[in-house]
Amino acid sequence: MPPPADIVKVAIEWPGAFPKLMEIDQKKPLSAIIKEVCDGWQLPNPETYALQNADPTNFYITEKNRNNIKNGSILRLTTSPAQMAQQLHERIQSASMDMKLDALKDLANASRDITFAQEFINLDGISLLTQMVESGTERYQKLQKIMKPCFGDLLSFTLTAFVELMDHGIVSWDTFSVAFIKKIASYVYKSNMDTAVLQRSLAILESMVLNSQDLYQKVAQEITIGQLIPHLQGTDQDIQTYTIAVINALFLKAPEEKRQEMAHILAQKQLRNIILTNVIRSPKPINDEMAHQLYVLQVLTFNLLEDRMMTKMDPQDQAQRDIIFELRRIAFDVECESNNSGSIEKRKSMYTRDYKKLGFINHVNPAVDFTQIPPGMLALDNMLYFARNHQDAYIRFVLENSSREDKHECPFGRSSIELTKMLCEILKVGELPSENCHDFHPMFFTHDRSFEEFFCICIQLLNKTWKEMRATSEDFNKVMQVVREQITRALTVKPNSLDQFKSRLQNLSYTEILKIRQSERMNQEDFQSRPILELREKIQPEIMELIKQQRLNRLCEGTCFRKISSRRRQDKFWYCRLSPNHKVLHYGDLEESPQGEVPHDSLQDKLPVADIKAVVTGKDCPHMKEKGALKQNKEVLELAFSVLYESDEYLNFIAPDKHEYCIWTDGLNALLGKEMTSDFTKSDLDTLLSMEMKLRLLDLENIQIPEAPPPIPKEPSNYDFVYDCN
DSSP: OOOOOTTEEEEEETTEEEEEEEEETTSSSHHHHHHHHHHHTTOOOEEEEEEEETTTTTOOOOOOGGGGGGTEEEEEEEEEHHHHHHHHHHHHHHHOOOHHHHHHHHHHHEEEEEEEHHHHHTTTTHHHHHHIIIITHHHOOOHTTHHHHHHHHHHHHHHHHHHHHTTTTTSSSGGHHHHHHHHHHHHHHHHTOOOOHHHHHHHHHHHHHHHHHHHHHHHHHHHOHHHHHHHHHHHHHHHHHHHHHHHHHHHHOOOOHHHHHHHHHHHHTHHHHHHHHIITTTTOOOOOHHHHHHHHHHHHHHHHHHHTTTTTOTTTTHHHHHHHHHHHHHHHHHHOOOOOOHHHHHHHHHHHHHHTTTTOOOOSGGGGGGGGGTHHHHHHHHHHHHHSSHHHHHHHHHHHHHHSSSGOOOOOOHHHHHHHHHHHHHTTTTSOOOOSOOOOOGGGGSSTTTTHHHHHHHHHHHHHHHHTTTOOOGGGHHHHHHHHHHHHHTTOOSSSHHHHHHHHHHSSSSSHHHHHHHHHHHHHHHOHHHHHHHHHHHHHHHHHHHHHHHHHHHHHHHEEEEEOOTTTOOOOOEEEEEEHHHSEEEEEESOOSSSSSSOOOOOOOOOOOOOOGEEEGGGSSGGGGGSGGGGGOHHHHHHHHEEEEEEEEEEEEEEESSHHHHHHHHHHHHHOOOOOOOOHHHHHHHHHHHHHHHTTTTGGTTTTOSSSOOOOOOSSSOOOTOOOOO
16 A cells, blocks of 8 residues: 655654654644654754755755655754854854854855755844955955965855855845945955955856946946956956856946946957957857856847937938938049039939939938938948948949949848848847847957948848849838848858858858748648648648647646746746646746756645636736836746736746747647647647648659549449459
């Protein structure tokens, strides 16, 4: 007979004694179980003891997480969190350096456990650590020369404990003094600082900036970009990652008016070139966290263009109109005529003719073309950059199209405006960085004006594609679609330089795009004849049922979801999976990302499917309506969904990626008897239908399928040919 579900068989260790095998009744209070264990070893005062996992985490067992105990688990009887916190609080104030060092090492390890952290914080432990950093370490700095390793370890464990305690989100970052910030900043700009101390200090500064606008101001006063640059020139990728993270945090939190100023400083300090040389072109492979920080820096850099992108041109502004005059002057090698040369009508006629050649929509007043936002003034900036820095290509573009028939000319002005808008969409200019993305492009770190150079390559591509398509003005949108496809396909290979990007585009001619499209179309087997369509309709319900079963099976396997926090590197996880009978959702918190499936019995919370009222997504989710920067993050919004149950209670999710988002929203909708409408369902349906159709039509290869069914033949005059089996 199997043991009751509430009984768990475990081994419990105690120093100096043989481990004890016992059965734990999960219905009994934890205090009663601890008392029973203490009585077995004749230990007094059971209230001063606790149970913890006998594994590297050493996390305490509490009423909240006790359901995670599995059969065969090894537990350890140990000092209670309150007692341990009190002891460490006293030990770290010891006069003995060795005792203090051991205590801080133990504190750094114990602080990862939120149960212990709460008890230590209740003793005002955070204040004690900050005081030690501000002033307590001063007296040990005199010993630094003779005890340098000891001093480095002492400070490292102090800062590690501080970071671990703060990452639980129990204490607000706004409570720290300027003296503490100055001390942490000093560890960053001092030379030959211990690596562990430097890493923790950078992590603390990043968290301060991200979690408090007030602290951002104070940190920005203490740390300059010039002091951070040397850390990027080293070989330690973790230090480089933390350094770029601090730069990104300062960039992200800077007021709008200061971001351009900060970008100018970054350019002066050669930040881009240093990152390119020491990080991107380093022999070491780039890890995920570094890739994310480079992606964030790329996004924040391109977001500096948002102001120009959303600025309309003022047709009455003479300085802005002069830019258009400059485009005309460079293209046609004419000087601006004086007011007295020729009649006003003649000059207007000449301007109109030239502006028409330049491809503006409004030939009389081209400034009107730039009143559309996006791309606003950014398009004009790109055109001027192209005209000045690639003058030969610009003149050739304009004059070449001027000599064509009107209907075949590629309009430079209109093309530049639409292309700039397209590039902003591709690079998502103006959107906040995604929490999960690592999609940085090395080529954008190879030039100080990478967006402008990107535009210059793409505008020449547009002209080349226009000629290859023999396009007319009516084909403008078709050409733009082909150009978008050429650019996005070239970007997927992540070129290392702008020259490589240009070479990739050379191979993606219009003819090549047609071949790719034809190949994809053939794979889709998109036949339109009536018999084929009827067969598709007949097969489709079977395929939809197959997709539904796949979605539900994936929900039964479960998914690990990440809790969004202010610091990415300190991830918190939780797991959710559907029961095999499709009647209950099991979910619960995890200490770390699991390597495989998490069993149902380790997930302490349950939600009956019958209680689910609805599934909401995106902005309708309650956790997306809360205040904060994540609210504005489009990519996080696209991954958010919530399950509504009982009386307006919600279970909130943020999927790790778009695929998991579609799997879960499809699966939940299937459980509720609703239609599965995700993009992945449509894609899977097309793929599976195509495969099934190919299999069923395999014997009909090279056979013409008639539009109408063949006529039914007349009945035979007799049935003598029928064989009688009897």
